[in-house]
Each structure stands twice: as structure tokens, then as C-alpha cells.
Amino acid sequence: MADDAPPPVLTLTPLNPAFREDPYAILNGIRERYPVMRDEMAGVFFISRHEDVRGIVTDLTLLRHPSNAEEAAVLTRRGLEERSGPNGEPPRSSILTLDDPDHARIRNPLAQALYRRVAKFKPEVERIVDETLDRIGDARTFDLMAAYALPIPIDVIAAILGVAHDRLDEFRTWSEGIIQVLNPIATEAQKAEMTRCSDALGAYMTDMLAQRRASPQDDLVSDMAALQAAGAEIDDADLIINLSALLVAGNLTTTDLIGNAVRLFMLNPGELAKLKADPSLINAAVEEALRFEPPVDITGRIASKDMEVGGCPVKSRQSMLVSLRAANRDPAAFEDPDRFDITRRKAPHVSFGGGAHICIGAPLARLEAQVALLKLFERFPDMKLADPAAPAEWRQLPFFRGLEQLHVTV
Template sequence: MSILPPFLRIDRENRRVSLDARNPAFYGNPNAVYAALHAHCPTFYWEEQKQWFLTGYDHVNALLRDRRFGRQILHIASREELGLPEPEPQLANFDLAERFSLLELEPPEHTRLRTLVNRAFVSRHIERLRPEIAAMAEKLIDGFEQAGETELLSSFADIIPVTMIARMIGIPDEMGPQLLAWSHDYVGMYMFKRTPADELAADRAAQEFADYVKGLIAERRREPQDDLLSHMIHTEHKGQFLTDEELVSTTIVLLNAGHEATVHQIGNSVRVILESGLDPADLFRDASATERTVEETLRICAPVHIFQRWALEDVEVDGVSFKRGDKVSLILAAANLAPAKFTDPLTFKPDRQEAPNLSFGAGIHFCIGAPLARLELNTVLPMLFQRLPGMRIAAPPVVKDVYHFHGLDRLDLSW
């Protein structure tokens, strides 16, 4: 029987778990906690979060696809009926920006919005971006190769994903730093460490972000370009066009989802590869090996750990009864470590031929940007290791002090 870390308490009989998500020992190495949860209590009530969580692969995979659960609840019931509090006035701008987010909607609204943007993200269209991604990566590596060292997040990982998604939408490259700043503040709303200061920053970022996008929409209405925003503005679906509010929400979610997780994953992937002791020349020897390596990094160090669902009707899962309006959390990163699906799950093994990872979700909310993220990772990771042979970690990696995203603040490398 494994010994639990001192910051984790598990009441196995009652399926109750006590865990401080802000404890550095947890967010610095969540995989160790997930392994303990799999061993003792894979479905559990997290007392600090006041919510049920599932980590089992089959349960998480099934619930992501189960139409008895949804990303929203107020389309079928009122706040009063469900006993939910009224919206908080200090989050008015954030709530407005989120109102038509692809991540938060259910059909038919979700279907209409996703149909309008999905074409730009299918693999055959995304593949055309490979030379552009490669050229950007080459230029960035040129900038630090001779120095023999770099901090990878600021010099490389932060730049490529935000630049690519901004170009797709039709936003100038020079807006990259501002987009990063808005995005970092905005996604603070999704973190377990959320404070009043985080909420204030997120609401302010939402307002400034939305105002910028509204100005861009006005420009594209006057002068359409060959970009995704113009496509969304001028394309109809069953006789309907997107409203300005829908355009703002969709643009913000595409920008955030289109880069934030990929930034984390570039850093996570480089770290896990270097710490594995495996030969990068072998890991990236050809396109198939590269793809397997990328998928294994996504499995073992996913950038986004949790997605939540509302129970849209009374339903029982793994012996737990949920009432309509209950919220349940699915820990995707833990499902990726389920010992029932993956042998030696805490070990980095790119030659696995087991279950697919769930890092991009599943079902109708499967990550729309997955083809872009995979293309970026499959393009830039081999280039880093090929251009910088002998690359090694120069100082202990600094993990971001947030949960449920998982990424690095610093990754100092030398070669």
C-alpha cells in the first residue's frame, strides 16, 4: 500500500478527499497525487472544492461524450430553480465575453458557432501552416543558438502559438505581447487559486480584449481580408450571421485556447524529454516517431487538467447520484495516467500503443484547436533538439503556481 503525502487525506470508505490545490508539492507534481487517487479513490468528493471529481479513464471518456451532461445549465433551468447565486457585478465584463464562448455553449448554439469556425481548423487546412511555423521557429532559435543558453518560455514557447493564432484570425504580430497579457489575466478566472485581485484583473482584461476585438470587427466589416475573422463576419449558417457579441466571444476563446495550452505544452514537453534520459535523436528520428513522442508528452504532462460538466438530468455515475444542476469535474490529466489503460503510467514511454490520451477532451467539445496544437508541437520540438544538440536543463524548472493549468514559469536551458 502506498504512503500518502502529508498534504493529501483520503477517506476511502466515504470517497472523501482533502487536498489543498495551492500546495506547491501538489501543483509542482500533480501526477504523484493522481497515482494515489487511482490507487485509493478514483471517484471522490473533493472537500475543499465542494464537488465530485472523476479520474478513471473510462468514466472521464464517457462523460465527455454523455449528452446527459453539458457545459451549461441555464438553457434548461433558471438560477432560482437550481438555487444558483446571481451573477457577480464585478465580473460583468468577463461574463459578457464568456456568454457566447464555444467552451460554454450547448447545441444548437454551439453547433452553429462551431460550424462557422471549424473549417479553418481541420487538419488539411492547418497543415499548410507548417512552413510558416518552421520558419518562425528557425528565426527564434537563430536568436539564441550562439549564446549557448536560453530561458525557453520567453524566448520561444510564448511567441510561436500566440503569433500563429493571431495571424489566422487577422491580428498583427505586434499585438502578441498584449494578447499574452490579456490572456494570462483572463484565464486566471479558471484557476483554483482565484482571488478578488485575480477576478478584477480578469474582468479588466475581458473589457480591454473585447474593445480591441470590436474595433477589429468594425475594420473587417468595412474591408474584409483573407483571415478567419472576416470569414466569421461574412459567412452565414442557415441564413444567420454571427452577432457582434458572438464574434467577440468566439475570437477571445480562439485566441486564448489557441495558444495558452500550447505554450505550456512546449515547455512541459521539453522538460519531460530531457528528464527522461532518452535520446532525442531517436525520439524524433522520423515523422512517426515524432508523433508518438508528442502524444506521449501530451499524455504524461497535459497542460489543462480539468473540464467541468453540469448534470442536465438526474443521473448515476460510478455509484454517485447526481441531481439536475449538480456540477462534476473530470480530471483529464489523471485519466491519462489510469493504470487500467496505461502500463507503468508515470513513466515516459513514447513507444506505447495503448489508449489515446484525453488531453484535448472528447465529444462535441473536443478541442477545436487540436490540429493546430499538434502541428506546432510536431514541428518545433524536433527543430529545438536538432538545432541544439546537447541541450540540458540548466536550473530547476519553475512550475507556475496555478491549478488546474499545468505549465512552467521558467525553463532555463544550456547546450
């Protein structure tokens, strides 16, 4: 590749060691030189200015389902044929890739039921966090990811849905398997594991739905079964795929948010001191962690008409990836963007996307991270990185950024 040629989009993932180590150095260069960058091989635009990213995610005329993209959009359309139905009909999708009217038909009742549960769930999140801290016990050095950041989100989303507590390890395995659907370069073995996990979770949810219909409990699956019985236009296949999506999306990303935020506070003791002195800063602290080290790299949209982005023509049916990570460090939107500052006045980050597809789990993720961080630093006021000189161990799943391990001493 010539020095001045834009890099292929697939090098902008943690599989590339340079990107894994410091994505921001690479993304800053791209945003300055190619803010609307075309990757012809992948058939996508890669868009990195905050203003453009924000404009795209909030543009309600844009589309999401990959079948709307031109044939050349190979990255966006990958897997479309292999996952299609027996007569070539598109595969069932969760709301993540549905367009209206189906998106609104399913998302609106689901969001209503989820938000009602989240609004009264704080005491339950506090209980789960306290129990997780109790399990750490007297350990002086431990891996914060395994002991804390991993179990809390899976426990919380399982409690909201009402899935069995004794199956949490399996849910975690299924989530890790299913998330590979978003990995554009998954190996055959990863694809086979994805199918196995997705079938297993689908079978579990089918069973659970039947049980809750027969005998409702105080949980989200029962809420959705009741809404369906009251006339909401959602069939069983829609319910199963979307409840499964909540379970998967609800735990990996929030684990990464908690891990990334703890690491940031360990690296920035001055910010931790501010938070300890004034715990009411916790909301701003979580927003700044989301901005500074977002768990999700990108989201996407498809042009529904010829349009312009940042002065560049984009044709109808062309596919756009927007870099949430690059937008969050755009100096045009944030003063001194590479400083982690929990007292920042304005932090309009785009870590949850935006518009009609804005992350449905954002209120829950925020609640979990706020409770988890405050209680962690309360329980372990002297927490430090076990080896401050050790390089961070980032996971290698494309388009996500989270830690494999984070060893701390308390």
C-alpha cells in the first residue's frame, strides 16, 4: 500500500496489533486525511468526523438491513445468502438490522417493557454488585475482569429476563459464540460455534416462553408474552430472536465498559480522587469513560437515496460504517479530546449510536456501570494495577474494545 493510500477497513480492528495497541493514533490520522474514506474491496465508506457520524446515526431516512445494500457492499452483505430461508427469503433479524415498519413494530413494545423494568431495577443491581464483591472476599490480587466485570452484566440481564441463575456460565458461552455474527472474518470453527450457540439459546428461549405463557413470573419474558397476548404484533420467532439479542448484547459490551472504566481510573488517579471526593460525579464519570474508551467501534447505515456526507457523494444503496471511536476523539467536538476528564462540561459522545437504532440497553448499561464503579472503589479504596508497567491485554474481537484481563491489587 502506498504511504498516502487509505487503509483497508479490516485493518482497523484489534486483529491488527498496531490498532489494538493504539487505535486513536490511527483513527486521528484517518479523520484528518480521509474523513469520508471509501474502501472499494469491502464496498463501504468509513466515516470518522463527529459531525458526520452524528448526522448519519440520527438520519431516520437511512436503512439498516444488509439486503438494502448494493451488491458491491460485500462486508455489509456477508452471510446474507448463507443465513437466508429455504426459499431465499432474508433471515429473521433482531431489531439491530431491521427497518421500519418492522423495526418500530418490535422495538416500541420491547423498549417500553424493558425501560419499565430498568427503572425499578437499581436495588437489584446493587444486590448483585454487593454479592459479586463478597465473592471476591479477602483476595488481595485478582483479575477484575473474571471476578467482577464479567459476572455482573450477565447476572443483571439474566435477572431482568428471568432466565435461570444456574445457567449463567452457559449464557456467557452462548453470548461469546453468537457475537461472532458481527465478526466479518470469523473462521469456519467460529461460525460452527456461532450456529451451535445460537440454536442452544433459541431452544432455551422457546422453552422459557412456553413456560411463562403457562405460568407468568415477574420478568421481561412474561411481560412480552403478556403484550403478545394483548395484541402486540410480534410472533414467537420475533420474540425469541430479540430476547436472545438482549441477552447477548446486554453482557459483553457492559463488561467491557466496566473493565475499560476501571483501567482508566487506575491510570488517572487524579480523576479517581475527584470521584471519591464527590460521588455525585458518577454519571459524568461513566459518560466520560464511554466517550474515551467506547466498547463498540462502529455502527452502520445504508443510503436510501443519493446524498452527500461531509461534501462527498454517497449513492443510494451504498453502505456506510461510522467510527464511534474516531468521532468521540474529534477535536472539533471535544476540547482536548485525548484527556480523560470526568468534569468535562459537554460530552455528546456517540458510543450508543443514535436515532431510531440508539442502543436500547443504554439506560441499563449506565445503571450497571454507575453502581459497579462506585461500590468497587468504596469497597477497595486503595485499588491499584497489579503491574502498572504491564501492557493492556485487549481482546481481539473485531469492532469491540475490551480487556481480556485486568489484574489489580487491593
